[in-house]
Amino acid sequence: MNDLLNRLFGLEGLGFGTPDAALVFERPLPGWGWALLAVACVALGLWTYRRLPGGGVTRALLACSRGLLIVLLALLAAGPQLRLDQIRVEPDRVFVLVDRSASLAVPDAPGGRTRAEQAEAALALAGPALEALRERSQVAVWRFGSDARESGESGESGESGDPATRIGFALAAVLDEARGAPIGGIVVISDGRSTDRVPAGVLRRLESERVPVFAVPLGSPDPVRSVGIERMESPGVAFVRDAVPVRARVEWSGGAPADARVELFDRVTGQVIDAAPVEASGDEPGAWVTLTVTPEESGTRDLGVRLVGVSEDIDAEDNTRRVALEVIDRPIRVLYLDGSPRWERHYVKNLLLREASIDSTAMILASGRQYVQEGDTLIARLPVSPEEWDAFDVVILGDMSADLFGGEQLAQLGEHVAQRGAGVLWMAGPGATPGSWFESPAGVLLPLRPGSIGVWDEPVVARPTPEADRLGVLRTGEDGKGWLERLSDPGAGWTRLQWALRPKPQDLKPGVATLAEAVGVDSGASAPLVLTMRYGAGRVALVGTDEIWRWRYGRGETVPERVWLPLIRMLARGRVESALGAGVLRVRPEQPRPGSPAVIELEVFDQGVIDRLPERVRAEVVRADGRRDSVDLRGEGASRTGEWIPDAPGAFAVELRDGPTELATLDASARVVEPGDERADLNTDHGLLAALCERTGGRVVGPDETDRLAEWVPNRSRVHTGTPIIETLWDRWVVLIAVLALASLEWVGRRLIRLA
Template sequence: MFEFLFKYPRVLWQDASLVFAAEWPLWVMAALVIAGALLLLLSLLRQPLGAARRALVFTLQAMMLAVLLAMLWQPALRIETSEPGRSAIAWMLDTSGSMQRIDHEGAGSTTRQQAALDALYQRSRSLDGDFSHRWFAAAEQLEEIAPPAGAASPEPLSREAIEAALADSDVGTASPLQGTLLDALDGSGGNTPVAAVVLASDGAATGTAPDSDWWRELAERGIPVHAVAVGEAAVEDDSALIDVDIAHELIAGVSNEVRLHITHPTTLESMHMRVESASGDLLYASTLDLPGDQAESAHVIRLAVDEPGTRELVFRLLPERLDRVANNNSQSRLVSVVKRPQRVLYVEGEPRWEYKFIRRALASSDAVDIVSLLRTSDHKFYRQGVADAEELAAGLPTTAAAWNRYDAIIIGNLAAASFTGEQQKQLRDYVSERGGSLLMIGGRDTLADGGWSRSLTAAALPVLLDGDVDAVESANRDRASWQARITLKGRRQQWLDISTGRADAPPESDVPLGDGEGSALTRPGESTSAVFGEDATDTAADAGWSDLPALANRQSVGVPRTGAEVLLDALLDDRQEPLLVWHRYGRGTAAVLGTAGTWRWQMGLSHLDQRHERFWQQLLGELTARARPQLDIRNSADVLRDGEAAEIQVVAYDDEFQPLAEPALAATLVRPDGREEQLGLAASADRPGVYGATVPAEEAGPWGVRVALPEGKAGSGALTRERWWMRDALGGERFATRLDSGFLEAIADATGGSFRHIDNIDGLESALVLANAAERHERTLPLWNMPALFLLLLALKLGEWLLRLKWNRL
């Protein structure tokens, strides 16, 4: 309607200036308007009209005179446009696999690619007088569609020629838009410079995500990209397992957290999930509840793998109805399953119930190997769980290297005075420098009562301890029935859900493992929860804490520091005090637990109830998982697709956890066929202890890297780690079924182009005329004959006639 009334599109008016094409001075037009208005006024004064009526008629007639004179002065729009035929528009069609999708079934349905071609070709012909046209197909590479043999090269390509070329081209299994778009902006070797690029795509780019350098390079080309979005953001007939986040190293038999990212129809309420070994053995199955109002969700499951070795795990979705793209419902991950529990040192000042029950709770855990040092008298300790006769033979560790052997340290009922100043500093540095985890639990000679507020270790603790011992002694002897309750921040920690340890939880033998499509179960301790709407886990988390026996000896932990998180509270009537608090300190984690009475949970519950064991196993499992490893191998991706290379990075420390100072590290590369070859890891120039290499890894299948610390750098014994990943032969296109309009819009914004959906493509031609990088010239577009002016004259005259008719003064 705007273009009908004002002759030109709105976008053209926005960037143009209004001028008068006639060479007559504007003051002449102003003088004629004033003179004409006076003549009209003199004429109306002779007519028998009242003052109000005379003023109304004068206004209408004066406006008509002004409009007529403005039309005589020839109003026009002045814009800058390109020289016709001197530059080209690059019409870039995404021809990857996702663009072959049909979004709506039915009569006349077309693929996304065909819909894009239909819309763009029609617009291109309307610009024949301004630009030449170059057509490109973009999938794994950018290919220009050449004219058919024998065709006159200056002539625009016909639709039939473009369709024939697209039919002969291979459907891409990847769409690295980051590279093909830059090629199109460079003209891809053509003779006619590109003035603008029209990119028709669903935005589903695969390969390496664009970084800041790519965005800067895109903008520096100086050529606008006009993005046309094709497809739908919500796909109601396809589910996809987009990502699986699992640790690359699992401890055999230990439940590990796995995060799943799923897209699905909003009408789907649930979906079955299975995890299988490469040989087809079922490891896990459950039913995932889906949020009905969203098209994607994140879920957490817990998975245990019993058999050590390198294992391929296949995560598989089983939608409850027909799924259009079936090969995006599963993903594989390679993990190393090891029997290497994390080591925890527990230092206790006296034999007490808490010591006994903590050791008992951790004794059945395959994830944690607890080493305890129990003081039996002054300067005498009883050792349990040591690796050899030399470990802790002299009592408390006296060197940083001795503390660093452990992934977590528990300080029980032992006063700060039992440690020398150097040992207190070593404990602090163990957290901040080594990146270990420190837990201090309640007792009459610990926390503030044990003088720890005045120790060098106090800086690492997540609370400000009260320095006045007498002020807190009464709290230490508080025998009231304090109840432990999980906080809001605690609910966000999956490991604090101990509900699966309840006595009324179904034993594993009662849960059928199912062997067919659609079978589902939830194994004990392996709960699922949607991340979207975290309150969904509140009921399960609260169920584990609601009926635990009272602690009966709560101790004040002081005031939590800024940034610390209170995970558990102690409740008594209307009183509420922090019970379990933790925070990050330097590279590590420190926590305090203001009680030594968790053993009462075990004594007051059924012998079948495992919540006490769950709490300590999961708490220590989390603390040790947060500890920084001495040797860590990192990879850019667990699964490589679409030409990506594996960027291997190794972070290594010596036995005192100082960055390894070696010019290079030797590694072993394991290829999919089992062949091994040496791989050199070069030291980083600006990051001590960091080594790296790039592995192309073109061959599909499992790849691995094995690294060992040089002799004498690992402390006691050799230290070897390995990391595995997959090269996916099918590519990432099968996961890209949904429109990513955000990526396309960002491209348009970064280049000064425009963005529109294919269903609202009007105005693209005008945007191309105005926003392009071609040589510019000034152009004047006449406005005197636009319909809006004639309609205005007609409305003014008709209004005067109707008024005179009403007044009987025709």
């Protein structure tokens, strides 16, 4: 039928039956208008024939013919035509941005999954919804980190690991990619941790173009908890029955662990040797935990330290550290020299005799050089050669004059400490120690500077410092751990020390550590009481009172033993340790940024090295490609510092190029990171994502709700209308024939009934 009409009207391109083509009028009337016009035309025809002669039927037919002709002329006057509108639908675009940065490796998603696994699960769940959106929109999946690029329909890409997340850059990239095309929405699957800010211009474009952002937050909104053992401190070698301190530095982020503890265990048998809780102090993100092992047999102990009781730790690999301890089975050889039979000397001498792990020689040196000798092993004379000093691991020097020794003897003692790792324990007294020793060759072994050292004019009580816990000494508590707090209580009476040195802070040498303080009973003032310092391969300590024996009145021999024996054992370890660090080299901050100053710090512990340390020490920063940058470290006392400005990211090593030979092996490392390296902070930022959604009229979509994206992403497709294609019908020859046919039909009818 359509083909017949097209041939009748001479239509070739646009015709009847053409899809989306419509018959319209150039001057259209509503449907009721055409109905009234048809009725009026028929009525007019009937009215014109109402009085004419002829049969009624004939006149009615002629009237209808006239009416049809008038209707046809009216239709032609309305301008009938075929019209095909040129309509083009421009589909909108939907972008799915999937984070692929390094922070997605954090396993803080539900079920212990990583954020990357959660992202892939959310993307897989969104598959049907994305397919539904593809029926009306152009959907593209992009991966972004420090850059942004399309990854195909599947969205598959390599492993996460980009050091930066630039959400602002990614949003700008997809807006530019659209090139003005309508955007139905941008789906951002990310943890929100961004190393750039969303530019104000990008936000304005999102708002002006009405582009909603649908954010799928990954990971936990709570701060990331990371707890681990960052550093270990322990002697490499110890004696049998030595209470060896093993210290672990536990550091955390995302809040202090509530019930965490550190265990020292035997890696061979699995037996737990000691355990202690991790106790946070203030806002400091870390704490030291000191454990103790007392080996009963010689040999190599394979020990381990582990962190237990930690929940929600993102990285458990740093919760265990290995500790190797070489145990030597031989008595500690102690030479105890004093100038008078004072109470402190009496009880210390007896303590040394009782202790099976110590082989002692005790002598009183009178001013007339008459020797009174006691102990496990007797000697014929005071040591007068390096070989004779070498027989002793620790030398205790009581309250006696330095004049009782020859200068060469004391010089040999200094060499014995510095070169062979011996220890010296100074027991101060009101007579000659330390005052008479400052100008002697042994003065280098005193932790005090030469000068007049004050004395307390009131009783004092003792109070330990954290350094004592670090070294595992002054553990006077009931179980041999911690400090017996009663000793710091002056109300007990027997805890009061009636005589003690009162050095000022400036009296201490640079490398000295304070193990205990004296606190005035009346004034409450404090001053160092027990001091220690490294000297070469060995160590020295000074106890600034000879009143420790008074503590026997409250606790018997136990408390004094817990003071003296650990000090002696600590001083003796240098004799058997093969590698002792004279200092430490650090870079602060540990992760500097390019163009920002970093400080290289040299801290020296060995007083013998400090005395020879030049004002300027040269350090070299070694790059990965072998290039070196020189940095001068300057200062005085025990530390030297210098400024280094890294110019590029990467791994760097720091080495000392001059200074005392004891420092030649010191080194440090630093990893320079870009300001955009998000590994410095692995916490999520769901607030950023929520703010983006609110600002753009989008919504936050849970990772388990992505299958409903098709419901929420609006259709922003555009409809474009072009110039329509029109074929007029009123000017066709078939129309003229129809008009003439109707007119002729009426004329013939009128002639048949003999009308004019």
